[in-house]
Amino acid sequence: DGGITQSPKYLFRKEGQNVTLSCEQNLNHDAMYWYRQDPGQGLRLIYYSQIVNDFQKGDIAEGYSVSREKKESFPLTVTSAQKNPTAFYLCGSGYSGNTIYFGEGSWLTVV
Amino acid sequence: QQPVQSPQAVILREGEDAVINCSSSKALYSVHWYRQKHGEAPVFLMILLKGGEQKGHEKISASFNEKKQQSSLYLTASQLSYSGTYFCGKDGGGGADGLTFGKGTHLIIQP
Numbered sequence: 539d540g541g542i543t544q545s546p547k548y549l550f551r552k553e554g555q556n557v558t559l560s561c562e563q564n565l566n567h568d569a570m571y572w573y574r575q576d577p578g579q580g581l582r583l584i585y586y587s588q589i590v591n592d593f594q595k596g597d598i599a600e601g602y603s604v605s606r607e608k609k610e611s612f613p614l615t616v617t618s619a620q621k622n623p624t625a626f627y628l629c630g631s632g633y634s635g636n637t638i639y640f641g642e643g644s645w646l647t648v649v
Numbered sequence: 650q651q652p653v654q655s656p657q658a659v660i661l662r663e664g665e666d667a668v669i670n671c672s673s674s675k676a677l678y679s680v681h682w683y684r685q686k687h688g689e690a691p692v693f694l695m696i697l698l699k700g701g702e703q704k705g706h707e708k709i710s711a712s713f714n715e716k717k718q719q720s721s722l723y724l725t726a727s728q729l730s731y732s733g734t735y736f737c738g739k740d741g742g743g744g745a746d747g748l749t750f751g752k753g754t755h756l757i758i759q760p
Contacts, residue, residue: 569745580651580736580752588745596747628690636740636748637681640690
């Protein structure tokens with residue numbers, strides 16, 4: 539079935555650790571996105587990629603890194619530089635025109 | 650800049666109507682509406698393009714007033730399944746560079 543798969547669903551990070559969230563899509567979409575969601579804040583754009591081997595910073599890119607080596611994959615690394623990483627992370631994809639279809643999300647908690 | 654949604658929350662009885670507004674201080678190229686259930690991914694409802702068009706999805710419709718830089722989502726004869734948080738996402742016309750979302754409107758439908 540076509541869709542967007544995020545893993546893991548739940549992740550716990552210790553202080554000072556880097557963690558990577560996986561996002562894979564088989565919808566043949568060119569564009570992929572990472573959003574962060576905090577209670578009462580809506581969704582905020584971290585990074586986006588319109589084509590393979592190219593990506594752009596969104597509104598809150600500090601403390602995060604991404605790669606886009608394959609069209610299907612857009613992993614997000616939350617680095618130790620991100621001081622408040624506890625949040626719900628959403629990966630999305632779409633064609634041009636900005637309609638975004640989201641995966642099921644990943645919950646990241648700092649312990 | 651984040652679009653402003655109003656109201657922040659609405660409580661309705663099943664069968665009642667609701668209107669959710671989304672406005673922007675900057676020009677809107679298009680507006681996208683999503684619904685999110687708690688702990689789940691946002692689900693795309695519809696896109697409104699320039700031209701003041703109105704679209705419908707079951708008993709949910711929306712309008713887009715380009716001059717006023719605002720969009721409204723109309724839910725008629727609400728059903729229990731309509732409960733959730735509704736987000737509008739604005740497209741600034743930069744191609745597939747992501748949407749800027751409002752903070753959301755919480756809709757609770759009571760039997």
